[in-house]
Amino acid sequence: MGAQRIVLKFPHRLVDQPIVYRMVKDFDIEFNILKAYITPREEGLLVLELTGKDDSLEKALKYAKSLGVTVQSLSKDIKRNESKCTHCGACVPICPTGALVTDPLTRKVLFYDTKCIACELCIKACPPRAMELHF
Secondary structure, X not given: OEEEEEEEEEEHHHOOOOHHHHHHHHHOOEXXXXXXXXXXXXXXXXXXXXXXXXXXXXXXXXXXXXXXXXXXXXXXXXEEOOOOOOOOOOOOOOOXXXXXXXXXXXXXXXXXXXXXXXXXXXXXXXXXXXXXXXX
């Protein structure tokens, strides 16, 4: 069993199609919606955590791509701008998953993108705007 956090971008022509339903039913995978933005006649954006057999996940994502859905890894899209970060720690207590923690030795803020669920709370809490969400 594997798990992947991904971002699916749906072009406007696919927004009303049951693509995720087909991925779940046809490829026997489970999903958890972390975030969703849908603007009719424009585009759809879905942040998901997918769980299933590695080959099933691969086939499901290949299916989505074949329809014209853009598939990206979530961890590649959430970044901390190191040149802006002052390590003030304002983001640490607001993070619900522990993706942002303070190193007890250096007092620097560490970012673990694999724990991040893209809730955007850190973006709002960050005074120097070092946390950036790229979809």
